[in-house]
Amino acid sequence: MLAKLFGKKKEEELKENEVRIVLPEESYTLVEYKQDELPCVATVNSGLLGFEHKPIFRWHLSVIIDFEELIENGMPSEEERAIVDPFCDQLDEEIKAGGNALFLVRETWNKTRRLVWM
DSSP states (O other), X not given: OHHHHHTOOOOOOOOTTOOOOOOOOOOEEEEEEEETTEEEEEEEEXXXXXXXXXXXGOOOEEEEEEOSSBOGGGOBXXXXXXXXXXXXXXXXXXXXXXXXXXXXXXXXXXXXXXXXXO
């Protein structure tokens, strides 16, 4: 009875062409490098390194945000980040809802923020 109340489903048998996937725990690695003489800061989901089901998530969604208020080297000001960072976090949560996407990378470089899911 409690399972019905709280939405717990029984494990169903897999059909012939179905696969049961356990999504990997997100783990972040910070990567800093230069591209075209400009600094780039990227947060990569290293939890995907051993993930075997990447072909099932073969599409990619990229969102690119152009910054307006900059400090040196094309990086965003703190004021700009105070607006964009919470927006990016909310967008990430919405896109991953229901297990339909996996976070891949968040990259800040040359007046832009690029977010990628697979």
